[in-house]
Amino acid sequence: MGTGLKRAMRPITHQLRLFSNRLLGIEPELEIDPAPFWGFSDKELRLLAPKIARTLMTVRMHNKPKTDERLNMHFIQMLIHPRQTWRNLRYTYRIGRRHRGLIETDFCSGLQDSAWLLYSIVRSVKPEVCVEIGSARGKSACCMGTALAENNKGKLFAIDPHRRTDWNDDYSVDTYEIMRANIDALNLGNYVEIIRKTSAEAAEAWSRSIDLLFIDGDHSYEGVKRDWDSFSPHVSPFGVVVFHDTIWDVDTESWSQYRRADMGVPRFVEELRQAGYPVITFPKDCGTSLVQPRIGGIPLSHASSSTALAQ
Numbered sequence: 001m002g003t004g005l006k007r008a009m010r011p012i013t014h015q016l017r018l019f020s021n022r023l024l025g026i027e028p029e030l031e032i033d034p035a036p037f038w039g040f041s042d043k044e045l046r047l048l049a050p051k052i053a054r055t056l057m058t059v060r061m062h063n064k065p066k067t068d069e070r071l072n073m074h075f076i077q078m079l080i081h082p083r084q085t086w087r088n089l090r091y092t093y094r095i096g097r098r099h100r101g102l103i104e105t106d107f108c109s110g111l112q113d114s115a116w117l118l119y120s121i122v123r124s125v126k127p128e129v130c131v132e133i134g135s136a137r138g139k140s141a142c143c144m145g146t147a148l149a150e151n152n153k154g155k156l157f158a159i160d161p162h163r164r165t166d167w168n169d170d171y172s173v174d175t176y177e178i179m180r181a182n183i184d185a186l187n188l189g190n191y192v193e194i195i196r197k198t199s200a201e202a203a204e205a206w207s208r209s210i211d212l213l214f215i216d217g218d219h220s221y222e223g224v225k226r227d228w229d230s231f232s233p234h235v236s237p238f239g240v241v242v243f244h245d246t247i248w249d250v251d252t253e254s255w256s257q258y259r260r261a262d263m264g265v266p267r268f269v270e271e272l273r274q275a276g277y278p279v280i281t282f283p284k285d286c287g288t289s290l291v292q293p294r295i296g297g298i299p300l301s302h303a304s305s306s307t308a309l310a311q
């Protein structure tokens, strides 16, 4: 290669090295193939980039995207808007990594994919304060914590004594260290605070307003009622209470090996519904119900809802 050509290629070579180093730093398994771009100078590449990007986009729309196509696309975008694209890329990989962690961690939880309901509520509502009663190994806590981290604000207070109660799964009794490790592995320490107490103990000192309350602790009628009575008065006007295990009395066929005579969640939530609280139930994973703790719901006429918002 002549010295002139070498010199002309230096900026682009430098950019490629920089880019692949950064990429390898965050995602070591991935490799980028810079070969298609070696022949171009920086200037040529800038002129060609939109055309190449369009072609790649068409390829992506019509075929299953291949990793190297996607990465080359990022590379081209980076040449056009280096700072912007680098920020987007880093953000995308961070989110992807955490979600992969969430999916791959074995939380041994009956909540299953219904945990994403909690994630979605947190992502859309952007709550300041979330409270969960019953954490076990931390599936629901990590889903909510992930959403809070992506919101870049808010905190989840996760209440569980992490010792034997009437409502542990046999394989999830002493769960404090496991939950701590799961939170740390997902880097959620700033967003999830473990309160190692029963809900009754935690309620004694509780005074903050709550935007999202998840009840999944003591599933007896008395237990779930006590949690509602202690914490729902703290829920903010448009806040929501989510209950797990609400469908057992309707679906009497499924999950027969886990059925218990002292399960009181369905009866209690049904009583709330009959008393006029708005209840929406999703019949998956033993049932998840959303309740707004205002009898009749919040009127959506201008005057009434602005009063609720002002509270």
Ligand SMILES: C[S@@+](CC[C@H](N)C(=O)[O-])C[C@H]1O[C@@H](n2cnc3c(N)ncnc32)[C@H](O)[C@@H]1O
Pocket: 107, 108, 109, 110, 111, 133, 134, 135, 136, 137, 138, 139, 140, 141, 159, 160, 161, 162, 163, 164, 165, 166, 167, 168, 169, 172, 175, 197, 198, 199, 200, 216, 217, 218
């Ligand atoms: C079904 S597990 C919770 C599952 C968890 N939400 C998840 O996503 O995997 C029930 C948990 O409630 C806890 N628990 C039982 N009684 C409780 C109480 N009075 N206060 C707080 N937590 C309680 C148990 O220790 C157990 O870890």
